[in-house]
Amino acid sequence: MLGIDTTSDCAVGQVSAAPAVQTDATHPYAGHLQAFFATSPAMELVILCYADGRPLATVGEAPPNHAERVAAMASSFLALSETFAKEASHGRCSYATITSAQGLLVAVRVPSPRKLYVLCAAASRSDNLAMILRRTLDCADSLATVLP
Numbered sequence: 684m685l686g687i688d689t690t691s692d693c694a695v696g697q698v699s700a701a702p703a704v705q706t707d708a709t710h711p712y713a714g715h716l717q718a719f720f721a722t723s724p725a726m727e728l729v730i731l732c733y734a735d736g737r738p739l740a741t742v743g744e745a746p747p748n749h750a751e752r753v754a755a756m757a758s759s760f761l762a763l764s765e766t767f768a769k770e771a772s773h774g775r776c777s778y779a780t781i782t783s784a785q786g787l788l789v790a791v792r793v794p795s796p797r798k799l800y801v802l803c804a805a806a807s808r809s810d811n812l813a814m815i816l817r818r819t820l821d822c823a824d825s826l827a828t829v830l831p
Contacts (some may be wrong), residue, residue: 684707685819687785691697693773696713696778699749700760710740710788711829712731712739712740712829712830713740715825715826715829716731716740716742716783716822716826717742718806718822719742719819719821719822720743722740722818723806723810723814723815723818724809725786725806725807725808725809725810725815726743726751726776726777726805726810726815727740727742727743727744727805727806727807728741728742728743728744728749728750728804728805729741729788729802729803729805729822730750730753730754730757730802730803730804731793731800731801731802731826732755732757732758732800732801732803732810733758733799733800733801734752734758734762734792734799734800734801735758735759736753736754736755736756736758736759737754737755738754739752739800741754743797743805749827753803753805754801754803756776757788757801758790758804760778760783760790761778761779761790761791761792761801764776764778765792766808769805777793778790778791778816778819778820779791780812780816782788782812784808785797785807785808786805786806786807786808787804787805787806787807787808787810787812787815788803788804789803789804789815789818789819790802790803791820791823792823793802793823793826793827793830794824795827795830795831798831799831800826800830802819802822802823802826804816804818804819804822
């Protein structure tokens with residue numbers, strides 16, 4: 684499922700679609716997210732959200748309201764990690780990860796001067812954290828080329 688913000692004022696609106704690649708030219712980030720999701724059979728959910736936690740786009744299957752909750756928590760988790768790193772005098776936080784019994788979560792900020800977007804990836808344990816992290820960072824870099 685690919686969910687996309689379909690309004691120009693940034694309100695959340697989801698459009699259901701098959702897992703096939705979305706070809707809507709008005710959303711150039713859709714292809715980047717689909718390509719990232721396809722990099723591993725372990726990928727379960729990819730969410731692009733605003734820094735305030737509102738989801739912009741999701742790829743993967745999720746129960747109702749799950750993507751919205753994950754987006755809000757990913758944004759908050761990354762912001763807390765950034766604050767913790769700064770306060771602990773360890774400099775700037777580059778990303779945040781969680782490893783659980785069921786899988787892996789990675790949250791990264793999409794690089795841009797305004798720091799408006801967060802990318803979150805959830806994967807099963809059948810892939811390793813380093814590979815999920817590398818692909819998430821690469822996707823964030825590619826998204827920076829198409830997002831304002």
